[in-house]
Amino acid sequence: xxxxxxxxxxxxxxxxxxxxxxxxxxxxxxxxxxxxxxxxxxxxxxxxxxxxxxxxxxxxxxxxxxxxxxxxxxxxxxxxxxxxxxxxxxxxxxxxxxxxxxxxxxxxxxxxxxxxxxxxxxxxxxxxxxxxxxxxxxxxxxxxxxxxxxxxxxxxxxxxxxxxxxxxxxxxxxxxxxxxxxxxxxxxxxxxxxxxxxxxxxxxxxxxxxxxxxxxxxxxxxxxxxxxxxxxxxxxxxxxxxxxxxxxxxxxxxxxxxxxxxxxxxxxxxxxxxxxxxxxxxxxxxxxxx
Amino acid sequence: xxxxxxxxxxxxxxxxxxxxxxxxxxxxxxxxxxxxxxxxxxxxxxxxxxxxxxxxxxxxxxxxxxxxxxxxxxxxxxxxxxxxxxxxxxxxxxxxxxxxxxxxxxxxxxxxxxxxxxxxxxxxxxxxxxxxxxxxxxxxxxxxxxxxxxxxxxxxxxxxxxxxxxxxxxxxxxxxxxxxxxxxxxxxxxxxxxxxxxxxxxxxxxxxxxxxxxxxxxxxxxxxxxxxxxxxxxxxxxxxxxxxxxxxxxxxxxxxxxxxxxxxxxxxxxxxxxxxxx
Numbered sequence: 001x002x003x004x005x006x007x008x009x010x011x012x013x014x015x016x017x018x019x020x021x022x023x024x025x026x027x028x029x030x031x032x033x034x035x036x037x038x039x040x041x042x043x044x045x046x047x048x049x050x051x052x053x054x055x056x057x058x059x060x061x062x063x064x065x066x067x068x069x070x071x072x073x074x075x076x077x078x079x080x081x082x083x084x085x086x087x088x089x090x091x092x093x094x095x096x097x098x099x100x101x102x103x104x105x106x107x108x109x110x111x112x113x114x115x116x117x118x119x120x121x122x123x124x125x126x127x128x129x130x131x132x133x134x135x136x137x138x139x140x141x142x143x144x145x146x147x148x149x150x151x152x153x154x155x156x157x158x159x160x161x162x163x164x165x166x167x168x169x170x171x172x173x174x175x176x177x178x179x180x181x182x183x184x185x186x187x188x189x190x191x192x193x194x195x196x197x198x199x200x201x202x203x204x205x206x207x208x209x210x211x212x213x214x215x216x217x218x219x220x221x222x223x224x225x226x227x228x229x230x231x232x233x234x235x236x237x238x239x240x241x242x243x244x245x246x247x248x249x250x251x252x253x254x255x256x257x258x259x260x261x262x263x264x265x266x267x268x269x270x271x272x273x274x275x276x277x278x279x280x281x282x283x284x285x286x287x288x289x290x
Numbered sequence: 291x292x293x294x295x296x297x298x299x300x301x302x303x304x305x306x307x308x309x310x311x312x313x314x315x316x317x318x319x320x321x322x323x324x325x326x327x328x329x330x331x332x333x334x335x336x337x338x339x340x341x342x343x344x345x346x347x348x349x350x351x352x353x354x355x356x357x358x359x360x361x362x363x364x365x366x367x368x369x370x371x372x373x374x375x376x377x378x379x380x381x382x383x384x385x386x387x388x389x390x391x392x393x394x395x396x397x398x399x400x401x402x403x404x405x406x407x408x409x410x411x412x413x414x415x416x417x418x419x420x421x422x423x424x425x426x427x428x429x430x431x432x433x434x435x436x437x438x439x440x441x442x443x444x445x446x447x448x449x450x451x452x453x454x455x456x457x458x459x460x461x462x463x464x465x466x467x468x469x470x471x472x473x474x475x476x477x478x479x480x481x482x483x484x485x486x487x488x489x490x491x492x493x494x495x496x497x498x499x500x501x502x503x504x505x506x507x508x509x510x511x512x513x514x515x516x517x518x519x520x521x522x523x524x525x526x527x528x529x530x531x532x533x534x535x536x537x538x539x540x541x542x543x544x545x546x547x548x549x550x551x552x553x554x555x556x557x558x559x560x561x562x563x564x565x566x567x568x
Contacts, residue, residue: 181398184366188392189415189463190385199415203402281402 026278033274063253068260071253082254086240086261093237094265096152096224100159101217101269108164108216109209112171113197122172133165137226145230155227155236162223163216170212174205210277217269221262237262312378313467313499314340314363319372321358321525332358333369334524340516342377342466345493345500347510348518349560355525356503357471363501364392364469376467388416390467391460391498395475397452399444405431405455406440412463423462430458433492450481454488461492467499475505483544486512490539507560511552512539519556521563529559 045065052062059067072083111129115122137158148154178201186196202209228238237258244255321333332355340346348356361367362374365381376384384390391412399408406424407414409431413423431437434454444452453473460468474482486509493500493513504510510517511533519529533552535543543549 179396179398181394181396182400184364185392185394185398186415187366188364188385188390188469189412190388191415195415199411200400203400 030278060249060252063256068253068256071257082257086257089235089237089240090261090265092235093155093221093224093228093262094269096155096227096236097159097217097220097265097269099152099156100161100223101163101213101220103156104160104163104216104220105167105213107160108167108212109171109202111164111168112175112205112209113201115168115172116175116201126172129165129168137162137223138229141226141230144227150230150233154230155224158227159220159223162219166212166215166219167209168212170208171205174208175201177208178204206280210273210280213273213276214270217273218266221266221269225262237265310341312339312375313342313344314338314346314501315375315378316359316363317373317375319359319362319374320370321355321362321367322370331524333362334526336372336525336527338518338527340499340501342499343497344516345502345514346516346518347502347504347514348520349504349507349510349556350520350525350563351522351560353525354520354522354563356520358525360469360471360501360503364390384467388412388463389465390469391463391465393453393456393460393468393470393473395472397444397449397456399452399455399459401444403443404440405436405442405444405447408444408455409458409462411459416463426464427458427462430461431455433461433495434458434488448481450477450485453477453485457489457492461496464496465498467501470500470502472503472505474509482506482509487539487541489513494538507553507556508544511535511549511556512543517552517556519559519563528563531556531559 048062048065051057052064072081072086074082076082076085111125115125141154141158144154144157148157182200182204183196186200191199224236225238225241227233228236229242233239240258240261241255244251244258248255316336316338319333319336319338320331323330323332332353334355336355336359338346338359348359350356358367362369363376363381365385374381377389379387379389400411403411406427409427410423413426418426428437428440431440434457436451436454436458439447439451444455447455456473474485477485490513500513502510502513512535514533517531517533518527519531520526521528531552535546535548535552
């Protein structure tokens with residue numbers, strides 16, 4: 001690297017090619033986040049056990065965490081080990097959630113672009129989207145099952161529906177935040193609308209879209225589980241939850257295991273989105289996506 | 291050094307009284323903004339002609355319509371009445387033909403793109419092949435003294451350096467006309483003086499027609515071949531002052547007694563239009 005300095009009054013001397021001071025490397029930033037995450041997990045464990053101890057809650061309502069975890073190694077009535085069974089169902093749910101997240105994201109970005117680009121569409125569409133979001137999905141899911149059957153389409157449809165809203169709002173807000181000057185600049189190049197979208201608007205909106213996606217990732221898991229709850233589903237975390245509800249009084253630890261499984265799944269998806277954000281922001285100097 | 295093609299692309303390019311083709315021309319330009327039923331006359335019957343390769347600064351108090359005029363020339367606004375011509379064409383044709391570059395008050399760089407990629411942006415939009423656009427962008431970055439900073443990001447540069455990138459970016463499309471809207475307005479005076487000198491050297495090498503908007507009298511006099519003084523409400527041109535300082539303009543120009551005379555003349559004109567010191 002050449003070391004060029006721009007001498008002269010009023011110009012900050014910057015040496016080209018030198019590492020940028022004050023900006024830690026990607027590995028350091030990820031390591032810090034992992035440390036914080038582990039710390040927060042430890043606090044959560046301490047809270048659970050602490051509350052159980054202080055309120056003197058019985059094992060039936062609040063089993064010890066180690067009891068819950070150890071349940072993963074026990075056998076079910078069908079002679080299956082609970083842990084692998086849970087993992088298998090998590091993967092089923094994960095598939096639905098990812099499909100829903102993907103389709104909800106695509107639809108959300110498209111709607112967000114439309115809303116930001118057209119005042120007319122935006123003003124008409126946004127209240128409708130907000131209103132639709134208040135529909136309790138659990139209430140209408142039986143109707144969806146009648147429409148789409150008990151297969152994966154219903155789950156994906158619900159996950160898409162829940163994913164769509166945060167992504168739409170984030171995209172629209174992000175695009176509306178693009179500086180007027182940047183748009184004028186592209187206008188002076190006689191750039192096509194597509195070029196403006198891909199070169200300026202979406203990159204500007206990216207940090208906000210990633211925040212929307214993190215929310216959406218968690219919603220997609222919830223949406224898929226809700227889609228698995230109605231009668232007729234054969235597999236997935238939703239089905240396991242229904243089964244554990246029925247046997248809660250006999251074996252409360254099963255339900256907590258499924259709940260933990262759902263947490264792990266949601267957390268992994270959010271982490272995946274973060275990683276994607278890291279990769280997309282790789283060329284940005286300050287990792288603005290995070 | 292890259293050459294800028296200043297040959298008129300249309301046959302009927304209007305010419306000045308001296309026979310030189312016009313880079314910019316406005317005839318009876320009027321613009322009225324309507325906001326909540328209230329009309330504001332931003333430009334009232336403005337005539338302006340700038341020969342190709344001329345450097346015209348517009349100076350005037352806030353609200354005198356100088357930015358409005360620039361925005362009309364740059365096809366960002368359609369005038370209520372009158373006509374604007376860029377190289378003899380209407381602003382829309384000139385924009386589609388990529389004949390002008392723009393520099394704003396804010397450097398307006400894309401923060402996620404490196405200095406080189408920012409400088410290449412117009413060429414990328416125009417579909418210029420990668421090796422060619424990179425070569426042009428590097429040449430323009432060299433011209434503004436940023437060789438060695440190509441892989442930096444805007445956030446890692448000082449305000450003055452960011453504005454240099456913005457100038458290199460505008461130059462990389464090799465425009466015959468440059469619109470500069472208070473490009474050095476946000477910089478400290480020392481940096482501004484330095485960039486003024488560099489702009490003069492660039493202008494000498496590439497000889498684009500420049501429409502320069504500023505609030506600084508010293509800057510306007512130092513840079514321009516003509517200073518246009520405007521008055522507000524309604525926006526009108528009150529005086530056009532020819533700046534007959536010798537070329538090339540260098541740091542010594544600022545010590546020229548004629549420079550001081552012209553500065554004080556522009557100041558008096560401005561004081562009279564705004565009814566007090568600006």
